[in-house]
Amino acid sequence: MIEWLHPSLFLILGAPFVTLFRGRARQAWIVFLPVMAFVTVLMMSPGTYGVFDFMGLELVFGRVDKLSLAFAHVFTIAATIGAIYALHVEDDSQHIAALIYAGAAIGVTFAGDLLALFLFWEIMAFASVWLIWARRVKASDEAGYRYLLVHAAGGMLLLAGILFHYTDTGSTAFVAMQPGGPAFWLILAGFLLNAAVPPLHAWLADAYPEATITGAVFLSAFTTKTAVYTLIRGYPGTEILIWLGTIMALYGVVYAVLANDIRRLLAYHIISQVGYMVAGVGIGTVMALNGAVAHAYTHILYKGLLFMGAGAVIHMTSRSKLTELGGIYRWMPWTFVLYMIGGFSISAFPLFSGFVSKSMVVDAAAQSHLSWIWLGLTMASAGTFLHTGLKLPYFTFLGKDCGARPTDPPLNMLVAMGIAAFLCVFIGVYPSWLYAMLPDPVAYEPYTATHVVWALQILLFTGLGFFMLLKHVGGEPKISMDTDWLYRKASRLVMRLINGVIAPAEEAVARFYRHVLLGNVFVGRKGLWLDQNVIDGAVNGVGALVLRWAALMRQLQTGQIQHYALLMMVGSLVLLSLYWLF
Amino acid sequence: MDLGKILENMMAKPALLKRIGWVTLASLVVIDFFLPRPYLHFFWDSLPGFSAVYGFVSCILIIVVSKALGKLWLLKPEDYYDD
Numbered sequence: 104m105i106e107w108l109h110p111s112l113f114l115i116l117g118a119p120f121v122t123l124f125r126g127r128a129r130q131a132w133i134v135f136l137p138v139m140a141f142v143t144v145l146m147m148s149p150g151t152y153g154v155f156d157f158m159g160l161e162l163v164f165g166r167v168d169k170l171s172l173a174f175a176h177v178f179t180i181a182a183t184i185g186a187i188y189a190l191h192v193e194d195d196s197q198h199i200a201a202l203i204y205a206g207a208a209i210g211v212t213f214a215g216d217l218l219a220l221f222l223f224w225e226i227m228a229f230a231s232v233w234l235i236w237a238r239r240v241k242a243s244d245e246a247g248y249r250y251l252l253v254h255a256a257g258g259m260l261l262l263a264g265i266l267f268h269y270t271d272t273g274s275t276a277f278v279a280m281q282p283g284g285p286a287f288w289l290i291l292a293g294f295l296l297n298a299a300v301p302p303l304h305a306w307l308a309d310a311y312p313e314a315t316i317t318g319a320v321f322l323s324a325f326t327t328k329t330a331v332y333t334l335i336r337g338y339p340g341t342e343i344l345i346w347l348g349t350i351m352a353l354y355g356v357v358y359a360v361l362a363n364d365i366r367r368l369l370a371y372h373i374i375s376q377v378g379y380m381v382a383g384v385g386i387g388t389v390m391a392l393n394g395a396v397a398h399a400y401t402h403i404l405y406k407g408l409l410f411m412g413a414g415a416v417i418h419m420t421s422r423s424k425l426t427e428l429g430g431i432y433r434w435m436p437w438t439f440v441l442y443m444i445g446g447f448s449i450s451a452f453p454l455f456s457g458f459v460s461k462s463m464v465v466d467a468a469a470q471s472h473l474s475w476i477w478l479g480l481t482m483a484s485a486g487t488f489l490h491t492g493l494k495l496p497y498f499t500f501l502g503k504d505c506g507a508r509p510t511d512p513p514l515n516m517l518v519a520m521g522i523a524a525f526l527c528v529f530i531g532v533y534p535s536w537l538y539a540m541l542p543d544p545v546a547y548e549p550y551t552a553t554h555v556v557w558a559l560q561i562l563l564f565t566g567l568g569f570f571m572l573l574k575h576v577g578g579e580p581k582i583s584m585d586t587d588w589l590y591r592k593a594s595r596l597v598m599r600l601i602n603g604v605i606a607p608a609e610e611a612v613a614r615f616y617r618h619v620l621l622g623n624v625f626v627g628r629k630g631l632w633l634d635q636n637v638i639d640g641a642v643n644g645v646g647a648l649v650l651r652w653a654a655l656m657r658q659l660q661t662g663q664i665q666h667y668a669l670l671m672m673v674g675s676l677v678l679l680s681l682y683w684l685f
Numbered sequence: 686m687d688l689g690k691i692l693e694n695m696m697a698k699p700a701l702l703k704r705i706g707w708v709t710l711a712s713l714v715v716i717d718f719f720l721p722r723p724y725l726h727f728f729w730d731s732l733p734g735f736s737a738v739y740g741f742v743s744c745i746l747i748i749v750v751s752k753a754l755g756k757l758w759l760l761k762p763e764d765y766y767d768d
Contacts, residue, residue: 357747357751358751358759360755361752361754361755469724469726478739481739485739485740486743551723553720553723556713556717556720560714560717560736560737561736563709563713564737564738564740565743565744566706567706568744568748572745579755579760581755581761582762582766584765591766592765
């Protein structure tokens with residue numbers, strides 16, 4: 104009898120076998136893997152498993168407690184829903200990348216030490232970028248490349264932090280970090296980058312809207328929420344997170360006003376929603392931490408649902424901009440209704456999932472008497488309903504008829520959306536099911552008359568404001584600058600500065616020197632002879648050798664960043680499996 | 686069941702929808718005057734209808750401030766990053 108089975112084994116090791124099957128068998132395999140992972144999580148009991156000794160370091164692959172179980176539970180559900188949503192996709196590489204990505208995210212939640220965590224962290228980055236590239240258009244190639252570079256930098260911060268942590272403490276165990284010192288801040292920066300906390304957030308809104316339709320559903324679930332998990336584990340009660348989280352919640356709202364692409368609008372609302380979780384971690388009370396976990400749980404489901412709804416619209420109309428959509432509710436009624444369930448959930452309407460989770464964080468802020476935080480988070484709630492519940496559906500499904508006559512998407516997509524929608528309502532109606540999974544016992548009752556009326560007032564009066572300003576809130580055919588400007592535009596401006604100003608200046612100086620130094624030409628002649636006969640000979644010899652080697656090496660270089668990424672991913676997987684074998 | 690038809694019939698009565706909306710908004714504020722105040726963390730917790738005002742103000746503020754930021758600074762043509 105095996106004592107403990109890592110659920111990621113199914114997903115990561117089972118994923119490549121997708122290529123062996125065709126048709127129904129392949130579809131069955133794609134759903135079978137996450138379902139098996141889910142069952143494994145259900146059967147798990149708390150404890151520490153999968154401990155290996157690696158060059159004197161202790162690697163822990165199976166720290167199982169209520170916190171890791173809650174995240175693994177929703178991750179495996181999200182992977183199952185995402186797999187069903189993607190069943191119609193023919194491209195094997197997308198299925199493989201999505202399953203490995205989900206497996207790596209689950210690997211992070213069970214990692215009990217920083218090295219195991221780092222390993223899965225990197226697999227996540229390399230697997231997820233495929234879901235962006237697989238769309239195979241120029242915009243997604245470029246966005247994926249930027250995504251990978253940013254995450255590689257984030258991984259470096261994390262690794263550097265881990266090294267500092269090890270030299271400081273002699274241990275790589277992943278427990279709550281001790282404040283102060285470079286390790287604390289470097290690891291925090293690595294986590295914050297994946298949690299998309301401004302100013303380290305631009306990769307998310309840049310890349311997610313360029314991903315494949317089914318890939319974006321997976322992306323919306325895992326990267327930011329594993330980061331929230333690591334923050335809960337490593338940085339509970341870190342005060343700066345309260346402020347960062349609140350700023351983040353409002354930041355996403357501002358950019359959602361400006362968004363025209365429907366998935367970019369949703370991407371900015373991931374940032375906004377994760378803000379509640381980050382703020383909850385910062386507040387650090389039992390209720391706030393429970394709230395952060397609960398909100399991550401509900402968020403994964405309703406955000407997946409929203410991305411599935413938006414994806415269905417793009418899949419059926421080939422349009423993704425608010426300015427090009429409108430009036431299609433009549434043709435995609437199920438998509439519209441299911442999307443709205445996601446919209447009501449994220450907006451925290453009573454009887455929907457967001458209501459029972461978000462209010463835990465907001466009430467935790469009230470209990471700690473953080474008035475500005477409370478006001479900021481409540482304002483962001485109004486903004487959430489304003490965009491995800493009103494602006495996006497109004498200008499996509501209602502409003503002016505855009506002329507498109509789509510139908511509802513294929514059945515598998517509707518089924519996946521239906522499962523997510525069911526869970527959103529189920530949790531909203533029966534919150535004790537969710538509360539029982541939280542790390543600490545919950546003494547919180549969301550359904551009091553005062554609270555329900557309070558929430559409805561906020562939301563419906565936001566609606567009033569929306570309809571009053573209806574003429575001004577539609578999308579504009581423009582894009583908004585964000586902090587990715589620094590590496591997308593500023594770098595180019597620097598190059599232009601070099602080409603336009605510095606290079607000519609250098610040439611002018613060089614010309615000046617040539618004229619002045621012409622007088623010393625006799626000395627120069629002697630030097631020239633030495634140069635031509637001795638130094639050049641040596642240099643040419645070395646040069647020829649290098650050329651021959653380079654010709655050999657060139658055979659191995661395809662110049663495709665995708666190939667390099669695949670190579671690195673395969674390499675890390677080989678190392679990982681070797682490790683498991685011995 | 687043709688869900689599209691049902692939705693279409695609902696949307697065909699904008700006047701009715703509008704009336705339902707106004708009645709709901711008004712009754713929410715009225716009810717708020719009679720509700721218990723189990724906890725008072727901030728001074729505004731005791732003000733009936735505060736969240737209605739705050740929700741409305743938040744919505745207007747978000748739209749106006751974001752649009753202004755967009756117009757003055759953040760919004761660029763769609764080909765801004767291509768060259």
